[in-house]
Amino acid sequence: MQNFTFHNPTRIIFGEGQIAALDSELPHDARVLITSGGSSIKRNGVLEQVQTALGERASFVFSGIEPNPTYETLMQAVELAREKNIDFLLAVGGGSVIDGTKFIAAALKFDGEPWDILAKQAEVNDAMPFGSVLTLPATGSEMNNGSVISYRAKGDKLPFRSDATYPRFSILDPTTTYSLPPRQIANGVVDAFVHIVEQYLTYPVDAKVQDRLAEGLLITLTEVGPQALAEPHNYGVRANLMWTATLALNGLIGAGVPQDWATHMLGHEITALHGLDHAQTLAVVLPAMLTVRREQKRAKLLQYAERVWNLMEGSEDERITAAITATREFFERMTVPTHLRDYEIGGDSIETLIAKLKEHGMTALGEHGDVTPEVSRQVYQLAV
Amino acid sequence: MQNFTFHNPTRIIFGEGQIAALDSELPHDARVLITSGGSSIKRNGVLEQVQTALGERASFVFSGIEPNPTYETLMQAVELAREKNIDFLLAVGGGSVIDGTKFIAAALKFDGEPWDILAKQAEVNDAMPFGSVLTLPATGSEMNNGSVISYRAKGDKLPFRSDATYPRFSILDPTTTYSLPPRQIANGVVDAFVHIVEQYLTYPVDAKVQDRLAEGLLITLTEVGPQALAEPHNYGVRANLMWTATLALNGLIGAGVPQDWATHMLGHEITALHGLDHAQTLAVVLPAMLTVRREQKRAKLLQYAERVWNLMEGSEDERITAAITATREFFERMTVPTHLRDYEIGGDSIETLIAKLKEHGMTALGEHGDVTPEVSRQVYQLAV
Known part of the structure; x- marks a missing residue:
């Protein structure tokens, strides 16, 4: 820790x-x-x-x-x-x-x-x-x-x-929250989920407490997220969602652990350039980011696969792939598309996005500071 | 919630x-x-x-x-x-x-x-x-x-x-904490564990977040508790123990859920009368309390059995019994004995303990307020 x-x-x-x-x-x-x-x-x-x-x-x-x-x-x-x-x-x-x-x-x-x-x-x-x-x-x-x-x-x-x-x-x-449009609930679940992931899916520092808390919040979201769409007036579901989203970013689970936030930074540029909802950008960037960074995040991805998604069969690489797929499918189940093309955006703007990242000093992102513009380009390309 | x-x-x-x-x-x-x-x-x-x-x-x-x-x-x-x-x-x-x-x-x-x-x-x-x-x-x-x-x-x-x-x-x-005597580390683990249990093992109120957080802390203690005794200079173990014990009673896991605290109240009287360490009294009272209150705590005991102790085989009653046994064995593994007789205390003082509970107004304890002096007497008797 x-x-x-x-x-x-x-x-x-x-x-x-x-x-x-x-x-x-x-x-x-x-x-x-x-x-x-x-x-x-x-x-x-x-x-x-x-x-x-x-x-x-x-x-x-x-x-x-x-x-x-x-x-x-x-x-x-x-x-x-x-x-x-x-x-x-x-x-x-x-x-x-x-x-x-x-x-x-x-x-x-x-x-x-x-x-x-x-x-x-x-x-x-x-x-x-x-x-x-x-x-x-x-x-x-x-x-x-x-x-x-x-x-x-x-x-x-x-x-x-x-x-x-x-x-x-x-x-x-x-x-x-009962009267919120489904899109805002869906966005909220994705946003909270990615907040937790940014503080959890990095590399192990023997922070057992923080890991367990983060996993507890992620599991709760996988349970209440789809229910929140299906049953807008279910008080318990909305209460659990609301408190989870708050705890996802109140400093607790991020205390004493490395943090990433590269997905957010790449997402901010998409919002600024194309006007996508914040959560939509996260749903697009995160699966691509995890795929590109799977070696650097290997140990935590395996832990995430087991504890959050209960994936314990197959080789390590298969479990990691399955966990990333489960993440993407969860966002899709929340009705938030996970590719840029779903929002009618192709690869044409990638160089503009990269230029904006550079302009904002976002050239050494991630928990290791090694998400360079070249790595960000790979992520954007994979996100198309 | x-x-x-x-x-x-x-x-x-x-x-x-x-x-x-x-x-x-x-x-x-x-x-x-x-x-x-x-x-x-x-x-x-x-x-x-x-x-x-x-x-x-x-x-x-x-x-x-x-x-x-x-x-x-x-x-x-x-x-x-x-x-x-x-x-x-x-x-x-x-x-x-x-x-x-x-x-x-x-x-x-x-x-x-x-x-x-x-x-x-x-x-x-x-x-x-x-x-x-x-x-x-x-x-x-x-x-x-x-x-x-x-x-x-x-x-x-x-x-x-x-x-x-x-x-x-x-x-x-x-x-x-490196130089602490083993007895104080052991007591600390038991104390923190019971703090969490008092806020968790009551009855369900659909507080998914609080349950997951409490379970995460309990699991962490089952992992680091014995290690803390075996490896006094293991920084990671002591760090996780220290942060877990703090989060066990900072208001977070108890917010929005029923709380019990009967075990603490019965324990306080044992300390006051016989001078036992606080944690020793908790190790003695909790297994007896859970046994006496198993019907009132049935749903949460089953959840505790599954999520904390991974007990999923057997009938419901068998799983509950196994979870209570696992709790007792955990305290014993932490070298904290779990019967009054282990401290050379028999049943003679039970009526004095009950009189003290009454004197202090502790006549309607527990999450339902139905731990009457008669119920407390059963707990003390079972704890001998």
Whole structure:
């Protein structure tokens, strides 16, 4: 096991009916900016529940934070927050809304051009306090300090994190997910699954605890993922999915182990260039990445085959191949296609994707730092 | 899954050499009271490492906090802390030292007779800040807000908890455990194992995530427990044991599920009356408790048999019996005897133990509240 620091101060308030807890989580005199995506939180009644819980507090709504939230949109929210003298942000939505709100929170206290937080990785020492009401189990943003922001005009999609950007609290009510379109549930399952894989499928460091926790989360997803599509109103299924997706990226399973994240980085470029959903890019890249990197990941792939997919027959190479196939088939069963051609993308843009990776400094990715642009090219080619 | 709140603000700093991090964790002008047990931290060099890391800060040592820390001893530390104008406590030791330090921290800010915190469950709203350097993987006290304190003169052993008594940080360096006597390692493994069982072996509430996490921790203990006895200087083994014991009782696996704790309560009375080590009482009580409660715990016992002990042959009743036997044999393999007679205790004191349970209000224990004094009597009788 590697040395690590683990610290996660976010308070999780979990379960049906918990939106009412907002009243005790927010200062009584808070001036609140509710940040949100589209109109779904109006249709499904979540916004009304939130506003009821806020009671007499001054609150304003900024809606329109898009999937892959953009600098352009978020800076409008920064302006509104300043205009309304906001002192608390409340993200109501999924990972994009929460990621965007982290940027708004940081930008509001940042001295200088906020895009530098992404482009120059400028240090974020302070941020406006914020909480979240999660409506989409997927990214884990509700219990971590990370955020990924896109700059539409530049075609960039970049991450930042800071100790100042943990949500103070996040409310996870599984019933808020009942009305989600199947595509978003499917994407969420794939996203959470790949988050776990990025922290697990590397090389062994005798981290028995972290391995068992990661495997437990992966197995849970293989169980509840398809059920979540088949039975949208099954509370237990949605509850297990929601809590798993949160634990997938709250720092716990990644503490003390090597991490990969190459699949995410290659995926971000596909989203930036072609507009695919984040999870769609992961479903496309991961099976190709595991295939190209099967020798470097050999020991953990064998463990993954046995413990997650119960694959114990055949040679080592057969088991590894079967595990990668099982992964691809799981994504397909979740109705998320796993080849670029399924999204009508051929190999023509690969050189552009590689150029963007280089531009963003993504030339030594993966747990060994040996996913060079040449290796990334192989992955993209195999993903077509 | 049941509704829950999960919040754990303790910062964990894990790994070899991390004691040096004390310098950045403590205020530069802190006046520190180091609290400790016996002389082992002098012999193994941990105290020296701590004092080196504290540098120029004013620091004092209070040693002599005993296993099952007593009110009588801890109040001496409270007096010393007041006399020396201490503003930060640093527990260096195992769960007893950390539990004791939580009480010292609370007592220092408590208005009134501090024993009321235990006896009357008086609310603790404030406590002196404290951190810990853990030297014994066992109780999980390093990452939770709970504490169990004994009053020697009264023969009482009672728990308290408060939001104010989370350690600010805990440093977990597995090498500090190398010099522990085998008995303490063995006790620690049993203690952590039973902590997990108390949050897992109840009844199903469709909490797939929590079940998988608990099972992962249990399996890890069955793997590393015997190794920890056989290879005291195996870093990986000690690291996995240490992190597992912490995660066993940091609130995570118990969030959203029913909990039992009857085994602990029956065990506390045995310690208070006969002076057995805490883990010894758990090893004695748990197999008897599971036997007496096998019908109420039937579904989870079957799951435990299959997933933790890989017991899939035979009838349901045979598998349950085999799982209880496997549990007992695991404790025995850890060199912790599992019958009261092994400690030269017969059935004579059972009525005294039952009277003490009643006196402490422990008359409706367990996940269903139906472990009455009569049921407890059956458990004690079976434990002889």
